[in-house]
Amino acid sequence: xxxxxxxxxxxxxxxxxxxxxxxxxxxxxxxxxxxxxxxxxxxxxxxxxxxxxxxxxxxxxxxxxxxxxxxxxxxxxxxxxxxxxxxxxxxxxxxxxxxxxxxxxxxxxxxxxxxxxxxxxxxxxxxxxxxxxxxxxxxxxxxxxxxxxxxxxxxxxxxxxxxxxxxxxxxxxxxxxxxxxxxxxxxxxxxxxxxxxxxxxxxxxxxxxxxxxxxxxxxxxxxxxxxxxxxxxxxxxxxxxxxxxxxxxxxxxxxxxxxxxxxxxxxxxxxxxxxxxxxxxxxxxxxxxxxxxxxxxxxxxxxxxxxx
Amino acid sequence: xxxxxxxxxxxxxxxxxxxxxxxxxxxxxxxxxxxxxxxxxxxxxxxxxxxxxxxxxxxxxxxxxxxxxxxxxxxxxxxxxxxxxxxxxxxxxxxxxxxxxxxxxxxxxxxxxxxxxxxxxxxxxxxxxxxxxxxxxxxxxxxxxxxxxxxxxxxxxxxxxxxxxxxxxxxxxxxxxxxxxxxxxxxxxxxxxxxxxxxxxxxxxxxxxxxxxxxxxxxxxxxxxxxxxxxxxxxxxxxxxxxxxxxxxxxxxxxxxxxxxxxxxxxxxxxxxxxxxxxxxxxxxxxxxxxxxxxxxxxx
Numbered sequence: 001x002x003x004x005x006x007x008x009x010x011x012x013x014x015x016x017x018x019x020x021x022x023x024x025x026x027x028x029x030x031x032x033x034x035x036x037x038x039x040x041x042x043x044x045x046x047x048x049x050x051x052x053x054x055x056x057x058x059x060x061x062x063x064x065x066x067x068x069x070x071x072x073x074x075x076x077x078x079x080x081x082x083x084x085x086x087x088x089x090x091x092x093x094x095x096x097x098x099x100x101x102x103x104x105x106x107x108x109x110x111x112x113x114x115x116x117x118x119x120x121x122x123x124x125x126x127x128x129x130x131x132x133x134x135x136x137x138x139x140x141x142x143x144x145x146x147x148x149x150x151x152x153x154x155x156x157x158x159x160x161x162x163x164x165x166x167x168x169x170x171x172x173x174x175x176x177x178x179x180x181x182x183x184x185x186x187x188x189x190x191x192x193x194x195x196x197x198x199x200x201x202x203x204x205x206x207x208x209x210x211x212x213x214x215x216x217x218x219x220x221x222x223x224x225x226x227x228x229x230x231x232x233x234x235x236x237x238x239x240x241x242x243x244x245x246x247x248x249x250x251x252x253x254x255x256x257x258x259x260x261x262x263x264x265x266x267x268x269x270x271x272x273x274x275x276x277x278x279x280x281x282x283x284x285x286x287x288x289x290x291x292x293x294x295x296x297x298x299x300x301x302x303x304x305x306x307x308x
Numbered sequence: 309x310x311x312x313x314x315x316x317x318x319x320x321x322x323x324x325x326x327x328x329x330x331x332x333x334x335x336x337x338x339x340x341x342x343x344x345x346x347x348x349x350x351x352x353x354x355x356x357x358x359x360x361x362x363x364x365x366x367x368x369x370x371x372x373x374x375x376x377x378x379x380x381x382x383x384x385x386x387x388x389x390x391x392x393x394x395x396x397x398x399x400x401x402x403x404x405x406x407x408x409x410x411x412x413x414x415x416x417x418x419x420x421x422x423x424x425x426x427x428x429x430x431x432x433x434x435x436x437x438x439x440x441x442x443x444x445x446x447x448x449x450x451x452x453x454x455x456x457x458x459x460x461x462x463x464x465x466x467x468x469x470x471x472x473x474x475x476x477x478x479x480x481x482x483x484x485x486x487x488x489x490x491x492x493x494x495x496x497x498x499x500x501x502x503x504x505x506x507x508x509x510x511x512x513x514x515x516x517x518x519x520x521x522x523x524x525x526x527x528x529x530x531x532x533x534x535x536x537x538x539x540x541x542x543x544x545x546x547x548x549x550x551x552x553x554x555x556x557x558x559x560x561x562x563x564x565x566x567x568x569x570x571x572x573x574x575x576x577x578x579x580x581x582x583x584x585x586x587x588x589x590x591x592x593x594x595x596x597x598x599x600x601x602x603x604x605x606x607x608x
Contacts, residue, residue, distance in 0.1 A: 027434060030513045034430030038423045039442060041483030046449055049460030049467075107333060115326040123593060124334045127341060130585040132542045134563040135578035136340040138571065139347075142359055143340075180337065185600060192601035227604050233451070234603075240453035244544040248564040262545065265455050269462070269549055281459040288452060 057278035072279040082280065085264040088171075088257060093239040096175045100235040101228065103179060104186030109216075111187070112194050126184040133181065137248045141165070144173040165250055170258045177245050182238055186231045193227035194220060229299040233292060240288075341582075348391055348579045350384040352572035359571065391576035402559070402577050409558035409581075411474065413540045416481035417533055423482060425529065428491035429517050432498075443492065446485035454545040462549055476550040481540060487532050490603060494528040495521060531599025534592050541585055 060068045076082050107125055111118055128136075143149050144164035150173075151161045164173045197220050205219045221228075243262030246254055254263070261284065268277045317324060347355065395402050431443055449457070457480075465476040498521065506516050522529075547557050554562070559581050566574045589596065 027513070028436075031430045031434035031439075034426045034433075034513075034517070035439070035442075038427030038430075038483065038485075038488055041423065041479070042446065042449065042485055045464050045480045045483050046457060046460055046485075047445065049463040052463050053459055106329070110326045110329050113322055113326045115323060115330055121330045121334055122597075123589075124337050126593070126597070127586070127589065128337055130538060130589040131341055131582045132560055132585065134542070134544075134560045135582040136344060137564060138574055138578060139340045139343045180340065183333075184337075188597050188600040189604040192604055230604050237451055237453060240455065241545075243454075244542070247544060247548070251564070261455050262453075265458070266548060277459055281456045285452060285456045288456070289448070292451060 053278040053281055056274050057282050059275070062274060072275045073283065076276050076279040076283065079276070081259070081264050081267070082261075084256065084259050085261045088259055089240065089261045092171055092175070092242060092260070093236060095171070096178050096239050096242070097232060097235045099175065100179055100182050100186055100239075101231050104183045104231065105190050105228075107183060107187040108190035108194060111191060122188075125187055128180050129182075129184045133177070133245050134248050136177075136180075137245075140173065140177055140249060165258075166255050168257050170255050174242060174245055174249070174258065177249075178239065178242050181245075182235060186235065189227055189231050189234075190224065193224035197223045226299055229295055233295055236291065344575055344578050344582075346383060348575035349387045349389070350572065350575075351386065351388045351390055354385055355572035355575070391573055392580075395573055395576045395580065399573065402562075402573070402580075405557065405559040405562040406580065408556060409541060409560065412477050412481075412543070412558055413537060415478055416540050417536050419478075419482040420484060420487050420536055421529055421533055424487035424491050424532075425522065425525070426517075427488045428495050429521055431488070431492040432495035433503075433513075433516075443489075446489055450485045450489050458545060458549050461546075465550060471550055472552050472556070474556070477543075477546055480546070486539075487536060490532050490535075490599075491525065491528060494525060494602065498524055527595065527598065528602065530592065531595040531602070534588055534596045535599055537588065538585055 056062070057072050058067055058069070060066045060071075111122060111125075115121070145151075146161060146163040148164075150164065155161065162169065164170060201219055201223065202215055205215050210218065240261070243260045246258050246260060247263075250258060252263075252266070261280075265277065265280060268280065350358075431439060461476075461480045462471070465471045465479075468475075470476045470479070502520060502524075503516055506520055511519070542560055543558060544561055547561050551557060554565075559577070563574065563577060563581065566577070
């Protein structure tokens with residue numbers, strides 16, 4: 001029933017159609033016919049070149065092609081721009097992802113409670129998902145300008161005016177834009193999960209004398225733990241894409257605190273430094289894989305907890 | 309009277325709190341969209357007077373009247389459609405970029421879904437060790453950010469000599485594994501009894517695919533098409549890397565490069581640019597919600 005998140009796991013196997021066992025050689029051939037266009041395309045555009053990327057990351061340059069071991073990686077890691085970009089991206093994700101998870105869960109709970117005009121609110125919260133970032137960037141620039149509305153608001157609390165996008169606090173503006181764009185999507189995921197909590201589970205908890213608060217914490221949160229994981233992974237991935245917002249707001253050369261990994265990649269592309277580009281791409285892929293593996297492991301543990 | 313009101317409040321504290329939170333977020337969420345829209349109805353001199361200071365500092369282009377203060381205006385002094393008039397009739401470059409966006413996005417949506425439906429059928433109908441490994445590779449790929457996938461994309465495009473052509477955007481988009489993953493998940497739920505019945509009636513694989521599987525997946529295909537559409541309508545990273553020629557950039561990239569002299573136009577362009585996705589949203593919101601819920605995989 002909890003058919004989850006990242007498949008290729010036990011739950012998927014149970015779902016395997018029974019008739020799959022009876023396949024013949026002919027059917028096998030036919031099935032590859034269905035897969036062929038996609039597999040060929042993915043191989044050509046993603047997988048095969050990735051081996052080239054690995055190769056490039058190990059040689060000194062495209063002309064002489066001498067193996068240099070890990071020196072490209074070391075050169076990349078020691079590069080100041082890369083360090084800055086990595087730290088900024090990490091900072092951004094560390095703040096934005098938890099906020100995106102918690103706030104969207106809050107919105108989902110609010111929409112699941114008995115408030116009026118639920119479907120209208122749902123549309124409102126979801127609409128930013130449809131609006132291209134490029135369309136609202138102007139408004140964002142105006143809001144966070146030195147003389148903009150945001151400064152007027154914080155002035156009420158006695159905070160001095162700053163030019164947000166050119167200050168160390170520039171990430172605040174981007175985090176808000178990120179949340180604006182992504183909360184609705186996460187909220188829908190949470191709403192679907194909350195709606196799938198079996199009613200009898202809640203009834204049992206009530207019978208045992210749990211109050212609403214306990215029901216939420218002990219029953220519901222546990223039950224949707226896999227969705228929390230999924231939302232975290234998706235938010236994390238989306239947080240790596242935030243370059244888009246920053247680029248549209250500040251162009252090629254943003255303030256230091258907004259210099260992200262994709263900026264680094266763009267600049268390296270322009271310099272046509274394939275070795276560094278490849279090394280950086282591999283490093284990022286590794287980091288992503290590690291993060292996702294860790295999250296999945298945590299979730300596995302969680303699930304076992306529930307089963308016990 | 310007063311007492312009963314208090315009592316009512318106490319009993320409905322959740323309702324009041326919930327509505328307050330919902331209203332608060334609704335205002336925040338709608339504000340940027342509404343502001344963009346109302347601002348697009350201002351005349352260019354009004355825009356310049358209001359926001360001149362913002363854009364004079366961020367851009368080096370065009371001369372503008374610069375005001376000392378930035379006044380955020382919700383309602384224009386005088387509703388004017390002059391911006392739209394200019395964009396639609398006098399400055400073809402915006403429409404040209406809009407057309408670029410369409411040219412990129414529509415084939416990607418159509419062909420990504422075609423390729424993906426076929427592949428999803430292949431993955432869901434027959435399983436085997438090799439296919440599981442491939443499917444797992446698809447998932448990993450799907451989770452990779454652009455920073456990672458653009459490098460291989462670029463290398464292949466260079467190898468095929470399609471950098472700076474539309475193919476460099478189309479092809480990686482068409483073969484993106486995103487739709488394959490979702491559709492496979494969906495097709496795996498089609499009860500095997502349905503397919504077995506068809507087999508007994510003598511249907512071959514193609515007939516099962518086209519007459520049984522496709523109709524059952526119509527809703528899912530629609531919602532995934534919406535998700536793919538938004539993703540590419542919003543694209544920024546790919547054109548920046550793969551298309552050096554700015555003439556070929558989609559409006560999503562070009563919009564940010566509008567110089568200070570034309571900021572008033574920018575609002576109208578921004579509105580025009582968000583109309584197609586918003587129309588799709590109005591028409592297919594339930595589909596979209598279903599698609600997203602399905603992504604979480606909790607819908608049983």
